[in-house]
Amino acid sequence: MDILNWLYLRKEQLIRTTANNPETDLIAVGADATFAKRGDKYQTYAMPIKDLSVAGDVANTGSYELDLTLTNIVTVTTQKGIIDILGMGLPGNVPAVSFGSAEVIYINNPELDLTLANRENIYIQYSVYYSPTGDDTAIPYVLATTAPSGIEFSIFNASPVAAGDDQWTGDFYLYYELYTIN
């Protein structure tokens, strides 16, 4: 059953670029409802525009873990993500104070062309969560660069305070959005 008459919508000038009311305007959706005893296993339901856009964003967001005792590359499959970075506080992983040195990690999505040649078409956004523990004085500062094995992030310590025993042992998350337009 086709619930829409496209010709009618065009004739009546009902093809719009803005929502009438995004809180109440509904989009018809087909849900895979294998329990339905019908030839068509999709169950139709509706969702307001406002919720639909969020639902899509949530579906495109993944949660990942990067354990620096094993690797410094995290392979992702979603446009957006939450990366839990573990092991920054271990000896050899701690960036020097006052931007003295950087630790490098990579985000790679094998489905995207993240090469230098495609740099003009790579969209990247990121932000940092850091919650220090004990005498941890680190202030993470992160910069992105293009690299052969994905987007490269250099992690600095913006703080000039000398490292204590707990340096960089705080909870450290990197949030990203990464896709290419070509």
Add this chain to the structure above:
Amino acid sequence: MATKKTKEVVEPKATKAKKVKVEEPVVEVKKSWLEEARERANAKYNK
């Protein structure tokens, strides 16, 4: 009559040019923070 003594003109000896040791200036190649970080990461993860 006093004889005029002719002064012997001593030609100045050609001085040998002193060999000056020219030391090559030591140019310290400074790596960027990114190169340093990459090298550090490679040493750790690409053994």
